[in-house]
């Protein structure tokens with residue numbers, strides 16, 4: 091059996107898998123979100139730990155099998171979220187600053203104005219943004235009284251959520267992270283495979299507080315026996331989006347997954363080569379196994395399922411997100427209506443923070459069904475934008491898109507995704523792909539499964555094949571791109587025509 095710990099933004103989950111990678115039991119606790127100021131998002135590190143431990147204990151208790159049958163633990167986590175704690179007492183010196191937190195945006199602007207964008211992209215594969223961990227750690231060191239001095243004396247330890255959980259589980263014996271989490275900090279040099287001295291210096295992060303970086307499929311020590319009554323080895327650690335890629339067994343270059351939640355997280359495996367993006371995508375580590383690093387290109391869509399929530403809460407056109415499928419099915423097509431849900435600007439590949447949402451093509455015949463349908467289609471169009479950019483950057487075609495997340499239950503959306511991509515979309519049998527990915531890697535590392543066996547674990551539940559004619563596909567996609575171009579820069583556009591008439 092493998093125990094998978096999935097520490098996400100909104101909950102801590104634990105799932106116990108048997109030797110066939112079937113779920114035996116699980117436990118789950120919500121995570122409190124704290125928003126102390128506009129743009130700030132924090133989590134309580136003690137609650138993260140306690141909820142994760144409780145979820146793990148619940149999963150074990152709910153199974154009828156004794157804990158000594160657990161071969162290994164795999165950890166997967168919300169990425170970028172960072173914290174600092176006291177090496178001796180184990181007490182965090184400040185709450186964990188969550189990936190969504192924007193408080194260090196000004197520092198990031200300053201780094202850009204100092205011309206650091208090229209260096210950071212070359213070394214880390216990332217764009218300069220408050221999303222990543224480094225500026226969050228620097229903020230804690232700058233704002234907690236005495237923190238820099240204590241860090242200088244070697245009294246403090248820093249880490250992402252994986253590092254915090256490993257340190258807690260091992261009773262303070264192991265201060266380590268894995269290559270995927272390291273690759274989200276903006277300090278990890280992808281080419282040298284180590285923390286980058288120049289970047290640590292520029293970002294003012296003392297090297298002594300950083301964890302050792304290990305392979306994702308590796309040895310992260312053993313859990314102290316006080317937690318589960320016996321020692322259990324930790325044999326995989328990887329960020330949650332990478333774990334989902336692994337859980338979909340996207341193990342070959344060219345394979346990709348899309349998670350349709352509030353936003354969309356799209357990752358494409360590019361093999362053992364770190365591909366630099368020319369289209370605003372991130373280069374990130376997919377996982378490290380043996381001596382090899384495998385890389386991925388990553389692109390995010392900010393507003394995906396959130397647009398469906400807008401139909402529900404903002405416009406009142408549907409009662410639940412699931413209703414969107416029935417409502418959209420009332421019409422055969424969106425009849426020229428295009429919804430661009432650029433509510434918070436546009437992410438990859440456009441990167442326009444001044445874009446704003448718009449609806450195009452309205453006629454007297456437009457109904458709520460057209461609006462709902464066009465909104466669902468916007469998830470697929472935005473995903474194609476990212477996937478097209480990936481294919482260009484990677485110089486390889488998408489082989490198949492594997493999907494998970496709340497919105498994949500929507501068959502109409504999945505069919506449209508296949509139509510607009512012109513490639514198959516595979517919905518797999520198992521919804522908890524993230525937890526499964528961490529379990530599969532832990533099982534592989536500890537010899538429970540072979541690489542060949544993994545392919546048989548998360549098989550297709552339904553494959554959506556493209557049915558749209560290629561001319562129609564490109565006509566529809568062309569209309570989308572035209573619509574997007576008209577939303578760009580909207581926020582700056584206000585008042586431009588004043589006084590003209």
Ligand SMILES: Nc1ncnc2c1ncn2[C@@H]1O[C@H](COP(=O)(O)OP(=O)(O)O)[C@@H](O)[C@H]1O
Pocket residue numbers: 350351352353394395396397398399411412413414415495496497498499500
């Ligand atoms: N049947 C559906 N059709 C379209 N969207 C859906 C459907 N079910 C859920 N959603 C959307 O999926 C999102 C929830 O998915 P989930 O994977 O739980 O998200 P997250 O992990 O980001 O909270 C919501 O934004 C919701 O609007």
Ligand SMILES: O=P(O)(O)OC[C@H](O)CO
Pocket residue numbers: 097098099100167168169170189329330331
């Ligand atoms: O916890 P999730 O599923 O919202 O994922 C968060 C991502 O890892 C942030 O990069």
